[in-house]
Amino acid sequence: MARINLQHIRHAYSAKAQAAGDYALKEVHHEWADGGAYALLGPSGCGKTTLLNIISGLLHPSDGRIEFDGVDVTELSTEHRNIAQVFQFPVVYDTMTVFDNLAFPLRNRHVPEAEVQRRVAEILEMIDLGGMAKRRAQGLTADQKQKISLGRGLVRSDVNAILFDEPLTVIDPHMKWVLRSQLKRLHRQSGFTMVYVTHDQTEALTFADKVVVMYDGQIVQIGTPAELFEKPSHTFVGYFIGSPGMNVMPVAVEGSSARIGDQIIPLAGAPKVGASGKIELGIRPEFIRLGREGMPVQVNKVEDIGRQKIVRATFCGQPLSIVVPEDDEVPTEARITFEQKAIGIYADSWRVGTEG
Numbered sequence: 001m002a003r004i005n006l007q008h009i010r011h012a013y014s015a016k017a018q019a020a021g022d023y024a025l026k027e028v029h030h031e032w033a034d035g036g037a038y039a040l041l042g043p044s045g046c047g048k049t050t051l052l053n054i055i056s057g058l059l060h061p062s063d064g065r066i067e068f069d070g071v072d073v074t075e076l077s078t079e080h081r082n083i084a085q086v087f088q089f090p091v092v093y094d095t096m097t098v099f100d101n102l103a104f105p106l107r108n109r110h111v112p113e114a115e116v117q118r119r120v121a122e123i124l125e126m127i128d129l130g131g132m133a134k135r136r137a138q139g140l141t142a143d144q145k146q147k148i149s150l151g152r153g154l155v156r157s158d159v160n161a162i163l164f165d166e167p168l169t170v171i172d173p174h175m176k177w178v179l180r181s182q183l184k185r186l187h188r189q190s191g192f193t194m195v196y197v198t199h200d201q202t203e204a205l206t207f208a209d210k211v212v213v214m215y216d217g218q219i220v221q222i223g224t225p226a227e228l229f230e231k232p233s234h235t236f237v238g239y240f241i242g243s244p245g246m247n248v249m250p251v252a253v254e255g256s257s258a259r260i261g262d263q264i265i266p267l268a269g270a271p272k273v274g275a276s277g278k279i280e281l282g283i284r285p286e287f288i289r290l291g292r293e294g295m296p297v298q299v300n301k302v303e304d305i306g307r308q309k310i311v312r313a314t315f316c317g318q319p320l321s322i323v324v325p326e327d328d329e330v331p332t333e334a335r336i337t338f339e340q341k342a343i344g345i346y347a348d349s350w351r352v353g354t355e356g
């Protein structure tokens with residue numbers, strides 16, 4: 001298990017890259033704790049796989065260095081970095097039995113046979129393939145083969161880290177849930193450093209202690225699921241995490257208040273917006289109170305989502321989503337108030353602190 005240091009890493013797939021926009025991965029400079037469970041979350045094309053492949057050694061970064069426990073591994077191959085990887089699609093030896101597929105990484109490293117038997121039995125149980133140990137992998141479903149790939153990634157107990165690249169894509173929804181919970185349990189028991197790439201927020205939030213949110217080749221926030229929800233550091237995090245995402249609207253900030261149209265919204269302090277171009281106010285739909293008091297809104301639609309309702313409204317010309325409990329009535333002349341401590345002010349998309 002290892003602490004992973006990413007030092008001023010950048011990557012461009014073209015050798016001629018110059019401008020920031022030419023880089024698939026803009027500068028990444030972070031330390032990831034030994035034994036942490038991290039999820040790399042972001043939309044397609046934001047650079048998740050690029051970063052994962054740099055950590056694994058499949059890709060050499062254009063700039064920067066990577067250290068495991070303080071040792072520079074930038075020039076080392078995947079094998080020499082001593083990590084296990086699970087990819088999106090199954091990598092299985094068809095002619096071998098399920099058991100031998102799982103035993104392969106251990107036998108390859110001359111682990112004593114008794115230990116091989118014990119570890120493989122444990123993993124077979126976990127991936128629910130105990131009854132198929134003697135079957136050849138050939139002819140198994142894609143789902144079963146992916147479970148073997150997953151098992152092979154987990155079978156060694158001496159790796160520096162385990163990296164997963166969207167490993168549950170081909171697994172059916174119920175099994176996905178089971179495997180995700182088991183991975184989390186395994187992480188708690190084993191203390192492996194795990195990095196898990198996904199574009200699915202549920203997957204990221206249930207698996208990881210820390211979620212690394214990526215957007216347009218950058219890490220925009222690393223935080224616990226609660227931090228991402230309560231204090232998104234970038235408007236993208238607000239929008240991407242949560243359903244519906246955070247409301248973001250352009251405002252003018254004057255001292256300790258924000259103005260939108262003819263409405264003045266008092267803030268908890270004076271935001272340090274400096275000379276930024278674009279100033280926005282962010283508030284999650286869960287922290288807007290809907291009733292007969294406050295600022296007027298126009299309700300356009302009410303969607304029932306079980307125990308809650310999503311009210312789609314227009315506020316000062318801006319679209320606004322509000323989450324209300326199922327039994328709350330939606331008044332005809334609806335008005336809203338914002339929970340003050342849940343308001344974030346964003347300057348050029350980044351959250352700013354307040355003075356005083």
Ligand SMILES: Nc1ncnc2c1ncn2[C@@H]1O[C@H](COP(=O)(O)OP(=O)(O)OP(=O)(O)O)[C@@H](O)[C@H]1O
Pocket residue numbers: 013024042043044045046047048049050051199
């Ligand atoms: N081998 C390559 N050559 C050139 N460009 C590439 C290569 N691999 C990825 N890219 C580009 O780099 C950017 C980041 O891609 P990457 O695969 O890292 O994103 P991702 O977040 O993992 O996306 P996905 O979820 O779709 O896998 C994208 O614009 C992609 O088109």
